[in-house]
Amino acid sequence: MTEIRAYDPARDDLTEIVALVHRAFGEYRGKLMPESGALSETVESLGKRLEKNRLFLAEQDGKLCGAVFAARKRDAIYLDRLAVDSTARGRGIARSLINAVEEHARESGTSRVTLGVRLALTGNIAYFQRQGFVETGRQAHAGFDAPTSMDMEKRL
Ligand SMILES: CC(C)(COP(=O)(O)OP(=O)(O)OC[C@H]1O[C@@H](n2cnc3c(N)ncnc32)[C@H](O)[C@@H]1OP(=O)(O)O)[C@@H](O)C(=O)NCCC(=O)NCCS
Numbered sequence: 001m002t003e004i005r006a007y008d009p010a011r012d013d014l015t016e017i018v019a020l021v022h023r024a025f026g027e028y029r030g031k032l033m034p035e036s037g038a039l040s041e042t043v044e045s046l047g048k049r050l051e052k053n054r055l056f057l058a059e060q061d062g063k064l065c066g067a068v069f070a071a072r073k074r075d076a077i078y079l080d081r082l083a084v085d086s087t088a089r090g091r092g093i094a095r096s097l098i099n100a101v102e103e104h105a106r107e108s109g110t111s112r113v114t115l116g117v118r119l120a121l122t123g124n125i126a127y128f129q130r131q132g133f134v135e136t137g138r139q140a141h142a143g144f145d146a147p148t149s150m151d152m153e154k155r156l
Contacts, residue, residue, distance in 0.1 A: 001060070001061060002058060002059070002060050002065075002091070002093060002096065003058070003059045003060075004056060004057070004058050004066075004096045004097060004099070004100050005056070005057055005059070006054065006055070006056055006057075006100075007050070007054070007055035007056070007057055009050075012057065012064075014043045014046050014047060015043055016064055017046060017055070017057070017064070017067055018041055018042060018043055018046055020064055020065075020066075020067055020083055020085060021038050021041050021046075021067065021081055021083045022038075022039060022041070023083075023085060023086070024038075024083035024084060024085060024086070025038035025039055025083065026039070027086075028121075031120075032118055032120055032121075033120075033144075033148070034141050034143070034144075034148075036118075038081055038083070041081070049069055049071075052071060052072070053069045053070060053071040053080070054069070054070045054071075054104055055067060055068070055069050055070075056068050056070065056097055056100040056101065056104075058084070058088075058093045058096060058097055060088055060093075065084060065085045065087075065088035065093060066083060066084040066085065066088065066093045066094065066096075066097050067081065067082075067083050067097070068080070068081065068082045068083070068094075068097040068098070068100070068101055069081045070100075070101045070104050070105070072108065072110075073114060075110055075112060076105070076110055076112035076113065076114045076153065077101060077104060077105035077108060077110055077112070077113050077114070078113075078114050078115065079098065079101045079113055079114070079115040080115065080116075082094055082097060082098070082115075084097075094127075095131065098113075098131055101113055102154070102156055105156060106156060111155055111156045112153055112154070112155055112156070113133075113153065113154045113156065114136070114151065114152065114153045114154075115128065115133065115151075115152050115153075116139065116149045116150065116151055116152070117149060117150050117152060118148060118149050118150075119138070119147060119148060119149060119150055120148075125150060125152075128152050129152075131154070132154045133152040133153060133154045134152060134153060134154070135150055135151070135152055136151045136152060136153050137150075137151040138150055138151065139151060
């Protein structure tokens, strides 16, 4: 059984969440330019994120298998670090985590969820399009002349 819930500092260990993010994004190691920032997250950096961000977790039979951050960015909620363990993929867990972010956006009084996805990750772009996200722009990471990531948004 899959449960989606908000991060609970009394119950959840950030060490496990960092390990999950590293496992999920590990497949991109050495393949993205610049390297995915998710691979540099630490307990400290996630702790810092939690000062202003919400974190939703997915558990399957009591075992952590997915996570996503949601941050207020101007008039929208920005979805970040969506991660599902490779053994739990293809079962709609990311879809449920995205739903949790959308619900949080509605509760926060905004009707927009935004995200950034690497242009190199065409499968992820197609996935987000299937979830109702559309392109709103492109950005180049610092030091790059050509765009490296796509801005996307979903209007709720
Ligand atoms: C991208 C990622 C979060 C997707 O996680 P996921 O839980 O497998 O995603 P979902 O299950 O919601 O959707 C995956 C596919 O499974 C399908 N699916 C959903 N429920 C299903 C079910 N019950 N049975 C079979 N397939 C199902 C979905 O339709 C989707 O298919 P599609 O690709 O044809 O749209 C995961 O692959 C991941 O962590 N990747 C590495 C990190 C990453 O790239 N994060 C995003 C950064 S932008």
